[in-house]
Amino acid sequence: MGFALLKNLRLSLEIMGSRILVHCDLDAFYAAVETLHHNLDPDIPLILGSDPKGGTGRGIVSTCNYAARKYGIRSAMPIGEAWRRCPGPPHGNGHYLKSTRGLYSRASRKVMEILAKNADKFEQASIDEAYLDVTDICENNWDTALALTKNLQSEIMDTLGLSTSFGIGSTRILAKMGSEENKPGGIHRTLPDEIGTFFDNRPVREVPGIGPKTATRLAEWGINTMSEVSEYGEIAISRFTSERFASWLMRVIDGETSDDISPLRSRKSVGKESTFEYDQLDVQNVLEHLSSLVIRVMKKAREMGVAGRLGEVKIRYQGFETHTHGRSIPVAMDDDSVFMRLAHGLFAEHVDHDRPIRLIGFRLGNLEMPESRQSTLDFEEQ
Numbered sequence: 001m002g003f004a005l006l007k008n009l010r011l012s013l014e015i016m017g018s019r020i021l022v023h024c025d026l027d028a029f030y031a032a033v034e035t036l037h038h039n040l041d042p043d044i045p046l047i048l049g050s051d052p053k054g055g056t057g058r059g060i061v062s063t064c065n066y067a068a069r070k071y072g073i074r075s076a077m078p079i080g081e082a083w084r085r086c087p088g089p090p091h092g093n094g095h096y097l098k099s100t101r102g103l104y105s106r107a108s109r110k111v112m113e114i115l116a117k118n119a120d121k122f123e124q125a126s127i128d129e130a131y132l133d134v135t136d137i138c139e140n141n142w143d144t145a146l147a148l149t150k151n152l153q154s155e156i157m158d159t160l161g162l163s164t165s166f167g168i169g170s171t172r173i174l175a176k177m178g179s180e181e182n183k184p185g186g187i188h189r190t191l192p193d194e195i196g197t198f199f200d201n202r203p204v205r206e207v208p209g210i211g212p213k214t215a216t217r218l219a220e221w222g223i224n225t226m227s228e229v230s231e232y233g234e235i236a237i238s239r240f241t242s243e244r245f246a247s248w249l250m251r252v253i254d255g256e257t258s259d260d261i262s263p264l265r266s267r268k269s270v271g272k273e274s275t276f277e278y279d280q281l282d283v284q285n286v287l288e289h290l291s292s293l294v295i296r297v298m299k300k301a302r303e304m305g306v307a308g309r310l311g312e313v314k315i316r317y318q319g320f321e322t323h324t325h326g327r328s329i330p331v332a333m334d335d336d337s338v339f340m341r342l343a344h345g346l347f348a349e350h351v352d353h354d355r356p357i358r359l360i361g362f363r364l365g366n367l368e369m370p371e372s373r374q375s376t377l378d379f380e381e382q
Contacts, residue, residue, distance in 0.1 A: 271363035279356035
């Protein structure tokens, strides 16, 4: 049997033996729902959040559409800064709205129902993200999986008017990264034999689980891309990071990280809450308290020797009405900066700016022990 035939047989076996995972990400979800609800022009910048008060407002941006992002506007940005970048009438064309409560959960539920019925296993990662294992339903055929995502994308747009992006890969990380490739409205598939090409010259910062601090540390050693990671190798990288981190990084490149899709959340968690002496309307002050809680929770997790894949923010308003909002990430982490961004994003997206806040909390869930996690603890603390 010739070498070329043996190589093709090996690649075919790799493809057949891999799970087929799909990550679905609803494009600019909150802004898209508001655009449909208010019949707005999607090409006009839309900023959701507190009242900007002509640039003097003290609240924050909940989220915005793609047109507003071109001005550098992002979630959790002070609303006054957003106004300065993209003012509303009469001096600018920015459209500012308060979030319409209830619309998002209803729209999300309809999308998730469509996705869940087309998967062997289904995991809702957040209100606007989900993972699907479609290996069996697609009979282990990657072309069938691609056709399925195209049909799902069309069905969600035709029935609900919402744009989605899909990533298809053999691991959670590859699926997640794939959905970011061609946003908005894109589909990207990475076959098992294309993983090396997918990571070739890709910035390390694009890999879920590598935050800005880690990327900066790697850059200090001349490592900016995944190709350079591969060139250095696990042993060399472990000398200036940690063995655990270096091992995980090589598994990412080899496509050997988690392919588990689970509809159940782990009950194990680490959390902290803070009750204010006086109910708070200053959301920036609440955000500072949330940041402190995240730092304390992550410190506790590291002391326990665990990492988590789920972050949840708890908001209790005046009158004791309580809401919990969560989001999962592809790989278990114990990095402050990762969950700080996640918590800030969740708070910005869900806080009701007009209601006094009595309590704020943060919880780290879906915990994993060191043997099965990716951790930057040793790396960051050197």
